Amino acid sequence: MTTAIRAPAVSVVPGLGARVKDAALAAFVAFVLLAPILGMETVPGPDGRLTLDFHFDLVAIGALGVFLGRLALSFALRGRPLARAAAGPLSVFVSRYGNWLGVAGLVFALALPLMPFSSRYVIDVATTLVIYVMLGWGLNIVVGLAGLLDLGYVAFYAVGAYSYALFAKWFGLGFWACLPIAGVLAAVAGILLGFPVLRLRGDYLAIVTLGFGEIIRLVLINWHEVTGGPNGIADIPRPSFFGFPFTRNPGEGEIAFHQLFGLEFSTMHRVVFLYYLALALALVTNLFVLRIRKLPIGRAWEALREDEIACKALGINPTNTKLTAFALGAMFGGFAGSFFATRQGFISPESFTFIESAIILAIVVLGGMGSQIGVVLAAAVIVLLPEIARELETYRMLFFGAAMVLIMIWRPRGLLAHREPTLRLHPRPGGGGS
Amino acid sequence: MLEVQDVVARYGAIEALRGVSIRVERGEIVTIIGANGAGKSTLLMTICGDPRAASGRILFEGRDITHLPTYDIVRLGIAQAPEGRRIFPRMTVLENLMMGAVPTDGSHFEEDLERVFALFPRLRERRHQRGGTLSGGEQQMLCIGRALMARPKLLLMDEPSLGIAPILVRQIFEAIVAINRERGLPILLVEQNAYQALRIAHRGYVLAGGRVVKQGTGRQLLADPEVRAAYLEGGH
Numbered sequence: 161m162t163t164a165i166r167a168p169a170v171s172v173v174p175g176l177g178a179r180v181k182d183a184a185l186a187a188f189v190a191f192v193l194l195a196p197i198l199g200m201e202t203v204p205g206p207d208g209r210l211t212l213d214f215h216f217d218l219v220a221i222g223a224l225g226v227f228l229g230r231l232a233l234s235f236a237l238r239g240r241p242l243a244r245a246a247a248g249p250l251s252v253f254v255s256r257y258g259n260w261l262g263v264a265g266l267v268f269a270l271a272l273p274l275m276p277f278s279s280r281y282v283i284d285v286a287t288t289l290v291i292y293v294m295l296g297w298g299l300n301i302v303v304g305l306a307g308l309l310d311l312g313y314v315a316f317y318a319v320g321a322y323s324y325a326l327f328a329k330w331f332g333l334g335f336w337a338c339l340p341i342a343g344v345l346a347a348v349a350g351i352l353l354g355f356p357v358l359r360l361r362g363d364y365l366a367i368v369t370l371g372f373g374e375i376i377r378l379v380l381i382n383w384h385e386v387t388g389g390p391n392g393i394a395d396i397p398r399p400s401f402f403g404f405p406f407t408r409n410p411g412e413g414e415i416a417f418h419q420l421f422g423l424e425f426s427t428m429h430r431v432v433f434l435y436y437l438a439l440a441l442a443l444v445t446n447l448f449v450l451r452i453r454k455l456p457i458g459r460a461w462e463a464l465r466e467d468e469i470a471c472k473a474l475g476i477n478p479t480n481t482k483l484t485a486f487a488l489g490a491m492f493g494g495f496a497g498s499f500f501a502t503r504q505g506f507i508s509p510e511s512f513t514f515i516e517s518a519i520i521l522a523i524v525v526l527g528g529m530g531s532q533i534g535v536v537l538a539a540a541v542i543v544l545l546p547e548i549a550r551e552l553e554t555y556r557m558l559f560f561g562a563a564m565v566l567i568m569i570w571r572p573r574g575l576l577a578h579r580e581p582t583l584r585l586h587p588r589p590g591g592g593g594s
Numbered sequence: 595m596l597e598v599q600d601v602v603a604r605y606g607a608i609e610a611l612r613g614v615s616i617r618v619e620r621g622e623i624v625t626i627i628g629a630n631g632a633g634k635s636t637l638l639m640t641i642c643g644d645p646r647a648a649s650g651r652i653l654f655e656g657r658d659i660t661h662l663p664t665y666d667i668v669r670l671g672i673a674q675a676p677e678g679r680r681i682f683p684r685m686t687v688l689e690n691l692m693m694g695a696v697p698t699d700g701s702h703f704e705e706d707l708e709r710v711f712a713l714f715p716r717l718r719e720r721r722h723q724r725g726g727t728l729s730g731g732e733q734q735m736l737c738i739g740r741a742l743m744a745r746p747k748l749l750l751m752d753e754p755s756l757g758i759a760p761i762l763v764r765q766i767f768e769a770i771v772a773i774n775r776e777r778g779l780p781i782l783l784v785e786q787n788a789y790q791a792l793r794i795a796h797r798g799y800v801l802a803g804g805r806v807v808k809q810g811t812g813r814q815l816l817a818d819p820e821v822r823a824a825y826l827e828g829g830h
Contacts, residue, residue, distance in 0.1 A: 456696065463682050463693050470680035472644065475668030475697040475744065581686045581722065 179234045187227035194222040251578040254533055258580070261533060269439055273432045280431055287435045287503070289543040291496055294442035296523040296535035297449055298492030303521065304530035305449075305458065306485035307465025308358075309366040312373025313520050315353075316346040316490035318380060318512035320497020325393040325507055326386065335399045335502055339495060346494025347487040349376075354486035358479055361468075373517055380509040392508025398430070399437065399502045406430035434503050441499055445492050446532060452488075454582045461485050462530075462582075526567060528574025537575050541567070595620050595780055596641070596672075596748055601650035603633075603640045610636040612804040613650065618748065618782050623774050625783045625791040625812070627825055628801035634784040635677050637801065638750050641782075642674060643667050654748070669697045673746030677753050677784075679737040683726030687717055690725050690736055694743030702745065710739040713769055731762030738769065748780050749773070755787045763787070767794055788825040792816045800825070 199219040205211035254261060272278060272286055295317065302310045323342035327333045333341070357368045380387045387393065398406065401417045408425045410416040417433075418425045452458040460481045464471050468478055501507050523542055527534030545563055549556045567575070596618040603611040610633045618624045626634050640647050643664045652660045659667050668674070673694075681690050691710060695703055711718040714735040720728060725736060734754055741749055754770070755763045771794050774781050785791035792798050792812045800808035800821060808821065815821050 459685075459689065459693060460696070462685065466682040466684055467680050470676060470682065471693075472664045473642065473668065473674045473676050473680070474693055474740070475665045476693075477663070477665045579684055582689060583692065 179231060182234060183227045183230040186230040187223045190226035191219060191223040194219045198222055251528075251576050254531075254576055255578045255580060258533055265536065266443075273435060280428060283428075283431050283435050285543065285547055287431075287438050289539055290435070290438040290442050291499065292520070292523060292539040292543050293536050294438070294445050294496050295493060295520045296527065296539050297442065297445045297532065298489050298496065299520050299524050300489075300527075300530060300532070300535055301449060301452075301461070301492070302485050302489035303524050304527075305453065305465065306461040306482060308482060308485065309362065310369045310486075310489070311366050311514075311517055311521065312353075312369040312371070312376075313489070313493055314512045314514070314516040315373040315376035316349055316493030317497040317500065317516065318376050318509075319346045319349045319490075320494030321501040321507050321511070322380065322387060322393070322497075323494065324498030324501040325396045328397045328502075329393065329395070332397075334397075334403070335498070336402075339498055342494045342498035343491040344494075346497065347491040349494075350486040350488075350490025351483055353490075354483045358482045358486070370514070370517075373512075373514060377509050377512055380512070388508075390509060392506060392510070394506045396501050396505050396507065398505055399434065401433060406433065434499075438499055438503075441495055445495070448488075448492075449532060457481070457484060459582055522564070526564070526574055528571075528576040528578070530579060531574070531576040534574055534576035541575075595622075595655060596782070597651075597653040598637070598641065599651045599653070601637075601640060601647045601652060603636055603645050604648050605636075605645065610645075610804055611640060611647075614801070614804070614806055615650075616799050616806065616809075618780050621774070621778045621780055622796045623770070623781045623783060623794055625785055625795035625798045626801055627785060627788040627791060627798060627815075627821075629825070630786075632801040633804040634801050635752055636804075638674065638677075638752050638782070638784055641667075641750065642672065668744065671745075671747035672750060673697075673741040673744040673748070674750040675734075675737045675741045675752065675754060677756070679730075679733045681725040681728075681733050681736050681740065683724065685725055687721045687723055687725060687728070687736055690740050691717075691743050694740030697744045703743075706743050706745065710742055713742075713772065714739055729759075729762075731758045731766070734758055734762070734766055735769070738766075738773075742773065746779065748782065751781060751783045753784060753786060755785065755790065763790065767791075770794060788821075789816070 199215050201213040201215065202210045203213050269286075269290070273283055275282075295313070299310065299313045302308050302313070320342040323345045324335070324338045327338045327341055328335070353369070353372045357365060357372075360368060381390050383389070400406065401420070404415055404417045404420050405411075406417050406427075406429050408416070410419070416425070417423075417429055423429070453462075460471065460476050463474075463476070464478060464481055471478055471481070500511070504511075519542060523535055523538045525538075526541065527536075527538035541563075546556055546560050549559045552559050571577070596616075598614060598616045600613045600615050601611055602609065602613055614633070614637055616624070616626070616637070626637060628634050636645070639645060641652055643659070643662055647660050650660070651658060654667075654670060654672060657670070659670065659672075662670075682693065685693070691707060692703075695706065698706075711721075716732055717735055717739055720732065725733065728736060738751070738754065741751075751770070754766050758766065767790050770781060770783065773779055783791055783795065792815050795812040797811050798809065798815045799806050800815065808815065808818065810818070816826070
């Protein structure tokens with residue numbers, strides 16, 4: 161109640177003293193950070209051992225730059241916060257034209273390989289992007305809808321990838337046969353993890369899922385006989401076009417893809433096929449999530465995120481509800497994992513480190529927790545920014561990090577924080593009030 | 595209908611209920627009044643299995659529900675309008691009501707929705723508004739409406755008048771009486787606002803220090819000098 165009678169929004173313009181103090185504080189923080197990063201350099205000494213070189217001039221320039229920048233920023237903003245309200249024009253636009261945006265995006269995605277600027281590099285990056293979108297949508301079930309902070313999502317990605325690799329290698333199963341197996345195994349892993357830990361909440365759950373992700377990675381490294389340990393699994397069967405391989409010289413009795421369609425052999429065929437495969441998998445994920453949000457279980461996830469106690473009072477079994485979220489989220493991670501394995505042809509525990517979980521989680525949070533289009537935008541930012549910044553070379557990741565920080569300052573609740581209601585009531589004849 | 599027999603409930607070492615016995619019969623409004631910390635809310639929550647009764651028995655329609663998990667108790671037909679309303683703030687009014695219908699098979703959804711809207715026309719007007727944007731009184735209406743969507747056999751209400759504008763308090767109490775009369779729905783009502791609660795209740799219990807210290811019809815308790823002195827004097 162008290163918030164309603166807050167003073168009218170007269171922005172309090174801070175005095176010069178306050179601004180200088182604020183800028184000085186920022187400069188101090190910058191100094192502490194820059195001292196080891198810019199100020200010290202290891203160089204080989206005369207006897208071949210490393211010695212430290214100090215560059216205090218660089219640190220001073222950096223801190224001074226931050227001081228002046230911060231001061232300029234405070235004058236430019238005149239006391240207004242940098243963060244925009246959650247329902248900014250972007251959110252409103254997307255909620256109004258979301259369907260058209262989705263259709264336009266889909267048409268663009270379908271036409272991408274035919275575009276004049278399309279090249280092997282473009283298709284490769286696009287495939288990576290689509291896979292991250294799919295992973296984001298999968299994790300969105302767990303984090304965005306059910307509100308369970310999962311820091312170990314990459315574990316399910318790994319389970320899916322290794323499932324495909326092992327079943328394809330040892331049992332000669334094709335991609336389409338392995339895909340459901342990978343999904344089921346990942347879902348089982350999700351339930352195995354979920355069962356003991358779902359009574360935990362918030363931070364505690366996050367820590368345990370983090371641990372689970374590491375356990376899976378360590379098992380992959382140490383279980384030599386099955387996973388090949390740190391060497392990983394190589395020569396994973398590449399995908400075929402429903403039984404027609406993408407090879408120049410098919411084996412005895414086989415017909416290759418290019419022969420089937422009477423085309424000139426090109427390595428691009430496989431790249432484009434993989435792209436469409438990823439797109440199809442991502443679309444299935446999206447349709448599934450859009451549909452399930454409108455079913456009782458999906459609504460129960462969202463309710464659970466908002467108020468677990470209320471859910472219990474309404475006859476919802478929170479454990480089962482969370483387990484389904486975990487299992488289904490894991491399943492899509494598993495699908496994405498088996499695609500990853502068939503695309504790369506080689507997998508090792510290196511590919512499934514914590515940073516992957518962090519990136520996928522960043523996509524969901526940056527997208528605005530629960531927004532499907534938000535995930536696409538965020539995945540585009542996270543996958544494309546480092547590509548765009550390639551020319552910055554050494555400073556690429558610094559640029560990437562700064563961009564992420566800026567986005568979160570600009571939109572603290574994610575790019576699209578708007579939540580679309582799951583049902584609307586048709587106006588009822590004689591119902592009144594509609 | 596509902597029988598609570600000598601129930602003890604603890605939060606860690608603290609005994610919140612020290613052997614409470616109450617009864618709710620078909621068609622009754624029963625109220626529980628008492629000071630802060632007397633164990634009123636704990637009693638309602640214990641009926642729903644959270645916290646679990648350390649000893650004693652709870653029977654609903656003759657069936658022992660003492661050890662059932664909360665969601666099963668709710669599915670047997672005990673709905674609650676919990677303390678603090680606990681509506682889902684980011685979901686619309688309609689979605690909130692839909693969540694209330696979870697224990698049902700959904701075949702009566704439209705009909706039940708109409709009955710809730712008839713009871714609280716305000717909710718119909720705001721059906722596409724997010725729950726968090728409603729006023730306190732409207733949220734309470736939503737909370738009660740959501741509980742009714744479960745087609746309960748017994749309704750538990752915890753402090754429905756808490757933090758609500760006085761004019762709406764009257765409306766809420768009128769609605770409680772209407773629900774009870776029209777549907778014959780028994781209601782167990784926990785209230786700080788002892789005067790209003792006793793006025794509409796068929797029977798009441800006074801809780802103090804985790805024990806029932808007095809019981810009687812609403813009228814008897816309203817007239818009782820001790821009850822008057824402890825819970826009614828000084829404004830209602």
